[in-house]
Amino acid sequence: MNLLRLNKLLKEMEINNIPQMLISDPAAIFYLTGKWIHPGERMLALYINLKGINKLFVNELFTVTEDLGVEKVWFNDTEDGVEIVSKYVDKEKTMGVDKNWPARFLLRLMELKGGSTFVNGSSILDTIRMCKDENEKDLMREASRINDLAVERIIKLVPEMHTEKKMSQLLLGIYEELGADGFSFDPIIAYGVNAADPHHGCGNTMVKPGDSIIIDIGCVKDSYCSDMTRTVFYKYASDKAKEVFNIVLEANKKAIDMVKAGVRFCDIDAAARNHIDAHGYGKYFTHRTGHSIGIDVHDLGDVSSVNTDKVEPGMIFSIEPGIYLPREVGVRIEDLVLVTEDGCEVLNKYDKGLVIVE
Structure with a gap:
């Protein structure tokens, strides 16, 4: 992970009272990790938490052998990737969600984490990327x-x-x-x-x-x-x-x-x-x-x-x-x-x- 960019993101998350975020846009993930992953219809998500609990959820189909400075959590085509993500999400905290995350994934997460507050968190990282x-x-x-x-x-x-x-x-x-x-x-x-x-x-x-x-x-x-x-x-x-x-x-x-x-x-x-x-x-x-x-x-x-x-x-x-x-x-x-x-x-x-x- 690019630590300077990550720290800027964490600072803005704290200012905006967003303690956790899911980033799915391949360009945004590249910006933070230096790695392009094009998932097609499959789920891809980078979880960022103010507590330092960061995870990259990626399908086993994709070859990601580099050390990206973030723990990889693998899943395959027969597994429910969103359910795996949900195990790391803090239900009591607001969740910033990428504007590009497909509704089929977001709705599934909302179903699993009913009562949580979901907000569009993309503007934070997008604003950082402007400069x-x-x-x-x-x-x-x-x-x-x-x-x-x-x-x-x-x-x-x-x-x-x-x-x-x-x-x-x-x-x-x-x-x-x-x-x-x-x-x-x-x-x-x-x-x-x-x-x-x-x-x-x-x-x-x-x-x-x-x-x-x-x-x-x-x-x-x-x-x-x-x-x-x-x-x-x-x-x-x-x-x-x-x-x-x-x-x-x-x-x-x-x-x-x-x-x-x-x-x-x-x-x-x-x-x-x-x-x-x-x-x-x-x-x-x-x-x-x-x-x-x-x-x-x-x-x-x-x-x-x-x-x-x-x-x-x-x-x-x-x-x-x-x-x-x-x-x-x-x-x-x-x-x-x-x-x-x-x-x-x-x-x-x-x-x-x-x-x-x-």
Whole structure:
């Protein structure tokens, strides 16, 4: 177990009056133990107790030979794993339960421990994960460095007239060549009118002259995610498209300029949103300005109008304003930023100015 991270968790559990917790999210277990276990439909749970009674409940199917700094409690497919867990749970104490623990396991535990109080304990660990340590910062920098190289390569393939779907397939090969471990999310490569759909799924559309092309891609490297978006144009861009692009670019820059410790997330969102709204395109900016990122591509926390939390040094999140004009044009520009004491470090270095691909 990573003792520094464990001690932070225990401190927050004590502050929040949660004396015991079950953690099932594989990413959270990796964060604490350094070990990935993907259980599928089987039960996986890490039990943490303020008394120091910590157990990892894991099916015998999974090979976990390393010393993870926590006692392993094994069970097999013919045993009731939840019943085994229940033997260690203090019935008289509040139990924090992972937000991702399947209901079939939670309901069974509630049946066995009737009268106990169960609460969502995930926000405690998720909040700790928002602020990255120095090693995590370096891992995030490397993932974004690879992503910069990948977006440069994929943009150069536009003139080869591949479909959106083929481009995404080629991108996977690019990531492998660059040393990444795979996608951090399904890539969004959207041509023309498809770019006006913020979460377009790659299809068989071919690029046409005058199309805006949204390229929203990310990779995983050493368990940490990257995410960036660039919008380019094929052959030419109309005056309307250029106008929209420049408004989004300025909104991206204004929001980034706002990022520093102590600023509220909602004020960063407003910096981008107010700029777009002032130019008459407010109703076409249909999503939040950004999201936190780390081991998961969407960690706890977002850059939105309703998030009044203040940013802290070590947080990493996206700044990705966009304008989407139905059946016409879509533009999104996204960078990841790392909050520092007096500002932020932009992790993406690839040019985000207006580019015409010939």
